[in-house]
Structures are given as C-alpha cells and as structure tokens.
Amino acid sequence: MVDVQGGPRRRRRWPVIGVAVGALVLTGAGVGAAEAAAAPPSLTFVAAAKTVTAERYDSGEEIYLSLDLGLHVIAGKDPFEVRATRAAYDKPIVATRTVKKNGKNVKVKLPAGTVKDFSGLKNFTTITITDKAGKTVAKYATTFCGNSYSSARTRRDAPAQTPYPTRCGGENPFTLGSVWGVQAGWNSPIADQPLSATGLSKLKAGKYTATATIAAKYRKMFAIPAAKATAKVTVNVVDLKIDDEKLAAVRAADATEDPGLAVRAAGTHRHEGEGDASRQVSSYLPEFRAAASRPTTLAAAPKAGPKPDLRSLPAWGISVSEGVNEKTGRTDGKWYVNFGATVWNAGTSPLVVDGFRRSGTGYMDAYQYFFDTKGKQVGSRPAGTLQWDPREGHMHWHFTDFAQYNLLKADKKFAVRSGKEAFCLANTDAVDYTIPGAKWRPDNTSLETSCGANTVVAVREVLDVGNGDTYSQDRPGQSFDITNLPNGTYWIQVLANPAKKLSELNLKNNTALRKIILGGTAKKRTVTVPKVHGIAG
Numbered sequence: 001m002v003d004v005q006g007g008p009r010r011r012r013r014w015p016v017i018g019v020a021v022g023a024l025v026l027t028g029a030g031v032g033a034a035e036a037a038a039a040p041p042s043l044t045f046v047a048a049a050k051t052v053t054a055e056r057y058d059s060g061e062e063i064y065l066s067l068d069l070g071l072h073v074i075a076g077k078d079p080f081e082v083r084a085t086r087a088a089y090d091k092p093i094v095a096t097r098t099v100k101k102n103g104k105n106v107k108v109k110l111p112a113g114t115v116k117d118f119s120g121l122k123n124f125t126t127i128t129i130t131d132k133a134g135k136t137v138a139k140y141a142t143t144f145c146g147n148s149y150s151s152a153r154t155r156r157d158a159p160a161q162t163p164y165p166t167r168c169g170g171e172n173p174f175t176l177g178s179v180w181g182v183q184a185g186w187n188s189p190i191a192d193q194p195l196s197a198t199g200l201s202k203l204k205a206g207k208y209t210a211t212a213t214i215a216a217k218y219r220k221m222f223a224i225p226a227a228k229a230t231a232k233v234t235v236n237v238v239d240l241k242i243d244d245e246k247l248a249a250v251r252a253a254d255a256t257e258d259p260g261l262a263v264r265a266a267g268t269h270r271h272e273g274e275g276d277a278s279r280q281v282s283s284y285l286p287e288f289r290a291a292a293s294r295p296t297t298l299a300a301a302p303k304a305g306p307k308p309d310l311r312s313l314p315a316w317g318i319s320v321s322e323g324v325n326e327k328t329g330r331t332d333g334k335w336y337v338n339f340g341a342t343v344w345n346a347g348t349s350p351l352v353v354d355g356f357r358r359s360g361t362g363y364m365d366a367y368q369y370f371f372d373t374k375g376k377q378v379g380s381r382p383a384g385t386l387q388w389d390p391r392e393g394h395m396h397w398h399f400t401d402f403a404q405y406n407l408l409k410a411d412k413k414f415a416v417r418s419g420k421e422a423f424c425l426a427n428t429d430a431v432d433y434t435i436p437g438a439k440w441r442p443d444n445t446s447l448e449t450s451c452g453a454n455t456v457v458a459v460r461e462v463l464d465v466g467n468g469d470t471y472s473q474d475r476p477g478q479s480f481d482i483t484n485l486p487n488g489t490y491w492i493q494v495l496a497n498p499a500k501k502l503s504e505l506n507l508k509n510n511t512a513l514r515k516i517i518l519g520g521t522a523k524k525r526t527v528t529v530p531k532v533h534g535i536a537g
Helices: 029-037 198-204 216-221 244-257 259-265
Strands: 043-047 051-058 063-066 071-075 080-085 094-101 104-109 121-130 138-145 178-181 187-191 207-213 230-239 310-311 315-324 331-345 352-356 363-371 377-389 396-399 403-409 414-417 460-462 467-475 488-498 511-521 524-528
Touching: 029 363, 043 207, 043 230, 071 178, 071 511, 138 198, 310 511, 315 524, 331 403, 331 460, 331 488, 331 511, 352 377, 352 396, 396 460, 460 467
Parallel strands: 051 230
Antiparallel strands: 043 071, 051 063, 071 187, 080 094, 080 178, 094 104, 121 138, 121 207, 207 230, 310 331, 315 331, 331 467, 352 363, 352 460, 363 377, 377 396, 403 414, 403 488, 488 511, 511 524
C-alpha cells in the first residue's frame, strides 16, 4: 500500500464493502485519564467518542460504508517501539522491543513467530459488532504497527515531535527491516476494518455496539492491564439516499483529497498518474528548492565520507496484459509484461540531486551533493540532467540517470528495453528502517513533494537512507513488448545508476535479475514467475 505525504484526511470516505478503510482521527477522548495516570502502562486502549455515526449507501450493486470507530492506543511514560528485521530473504523475521531499564534502552526479543511479515503485529485487536439484541453481526481481527500520519500528543508533557515513520511498511515483498512505534504520550489509531469486510454488509440501518480488545498474547507481552485493553463504542448506522452522480462526486473528491487512495483504487502502483503541478511542494515552498545558482563543483567525488549505496531489488508484481488501441478502445493483439521495480539506498548518506535550469528550456543540469559525517555539505559533482515531462499524468521533472530496465534472454543477452528511463526520485517504500542512519520520516514520499512544476528554476530530488523508489511499468512503452518474442525463459533486469554518473559506496550491487517464463499462444500469452529467495512477490 501507498502512502502520500500530507496530514490526516477529514473528508468522508466511501469504501466499498470488501475493501479496507483508511486512517482514523483523534478527537481527544481518553486524554485526561492518560495524563492523570501516575505510572501509565506501555499502551492504553481508548475510544475517542462513546458514540459514532456510520453512513451507509446501497447503490443496488455495491454497499458503501463510512465507518470510523475512533479507536486509539496511547503510549505511556516511554516510547513503544518494535523493530523487525531479517538477515536474508530466506531467514525468519526477528522482532525486538526497545524498553528502558535503569535509564538505558534495552532490546527485548519478542517470542519467535510473533512477526511473520512487515505489515505489523497481526491479530492485535479483535473487534466484535453486536446488534441491539446482543447478536454478533461481525467479528474480525486487525493489525497494529503504531506508525501513522495522524498521531498526535495526548498530554502536555509529551515530547513535541515523534521520530517514528508514518507508514507500517511491508508493501514491497523485498522489505528487509521495519520500525514501528508510538512516541511517549502520543496516540496511534487502531485499524477498525477487516482486510475483507464483506461481513459488514450485514450492518443495516440501526444501532450497534462495537467492542474492541487487544489480544491476550499482546497484553501479556507488553504488560497491558486487562482494564486498559478494551474499548467500547456505540455505532449508529444510517442510510443515505444519494443518486449515483452525487455519490461519484463524493468518491472523486475523496480521491482528490488522498491521491494515494486514487492510485490504489485504480489498481496501479506508485508514481505513475500521480503528478499534479498545482500541488507539488517544490514549486512553491522555498525549503524544498535548491538555490538558483550554479553549485561549487568538486574535481572528483570525495574518496572518504558518507555516500549513498543504490541497490536494485528483484522485479515484483509481474503480470501480462494485452494492448489496447487508444482510439478504438479495442485490444490490438500486442502483449506486454508489466512489473514493479525498486531501487533503494542502503548507504551512509542520502542521495541528493539538485537540478539547475537552463534558462528558457525544459532541461536542468543535475548535480549530486556530498556531505561529511556531521551532515555538512562539502561539494557537488555533475550527475547528468533532468528533463521536464509535459505529458498528462506526469507534468514534473525527471532525473534521467537513475535506473534502467531490460528484458534479457535465457542466456542473459539483451532482448527488450523498457522505455522508462527517466525518474522523479521519491521515498515510496520503507525497505529497511533498521539500518544505521535510516530516515524514518522522509519529506518526499510522492510526486507532489519532490518533482517540481514547470515554473521552478531549480529542484531538489532525494532518496533517503533505508528508503526505496518504486515504479510500476504497466504502460505500453514502459512495460516490455513481448508480442514477437517466443515462449521460454527470460530475465527482468533492474539496473541502478546505469551510466555510473552517481558516486556510490558500491557499484557491484546495482543489478537485480528476476526469472520469468513466457508461455501461452499469440492470442493469450501467459507468464510464470518462480520464487526468488523464497518470495513469490
């Protein structure tokens, strides 16, 4: 799942039954009790309101339910922090909790098997919804990680800021490490929807009671008193009478408010189709823009000191699709291999690229910046170019020397190249937040925060430590055209820094290969993707 930079959304959500709902909103209930407690437990479970209203609309084909139970946990006198990591893709995930003992941080290993993926603590909360007669109409478990955009202070003596990420991680199948946490005295919303919410279709108009309880194993693991582990909310479900046109407008407005939701709903991945020049931070906030002057140029990249280390992950999310004629809307007999590709930074410094516009043109000269161990800028070197992309769905600046995608034959010789060879850098994936120097709360997590409008004279694009940049190649010209390729074994090559214009710690880990097997007939092509490192993604 995609996260887009921005605050908590306030507009009404209309999730289709069967699709998970997004973020919750803190309204302040339970704060007084948390603040007054002399020695609060590691986590306290609260409901922000005693009664909530859930709006329901039945279109005749689908049921839409806007449900927000307002459930939250509040961390006690110390931060609640869990780190999950694996030494290799075929190794189990090891999770540890950081606790304070005698004023020092100590890592306590969680029981083996507690964490099986990087989405969070599975089955953390059980939510039971009963009708007025006490009959259960829905019961399901939800996952918890603590990371959230909408976390906030719940008492006056809480720290002013939280260091923890805004997303759980794990969307990328090749994630290596995640950090989940709730700052001391801060809240974190609890997910209130099942992954498959078909059971919620039984909620007709009427009054219900939702009871949410933290699972016994987590209460024991984190020393949460039973009295602080349950929250109860009255839910009034009301039917709304909205015609299809107004309903579509509501859903479109919601997608505008949360571009990431629009991308997910469309079944696409990050980056493509997200550009909106009117909302791009770098076009109007000075702190996201480089100075409009030529930087000091080093004779050579520093031999010592922090540097990025770009690493390619194996391609994932691989499928085949038939081409469609844009004019007629009919299939055109061409076949394509679609795939997702991630390059991440495992180095000791962020990759920082500034672009300086050639006056009156759609080009910028790109420079890579270098820093010392204290973070002080020590100079820069030429790193290629940036180019303005005026196409609908793009409308931002692309760095032209970041990555390249090739389809290779069984003998690793070249077969087809992707037309996608220019990029707007953004921290779309938390690949490994457990490595030293990882940036848990990156500023640029989407195109709106890093890629610039056509009115800027300079732009800065960044790939932070521990973060990856994912593109989905699912458009003709970007996906691989396999129409005339015979069936057989091929390799998808993801190649970072192809022209070696960027200075890195290591240039030997820039390539990743993913084996695929093409089959089928000219009228129906197929693709088989063997597991790599035990991962089927």
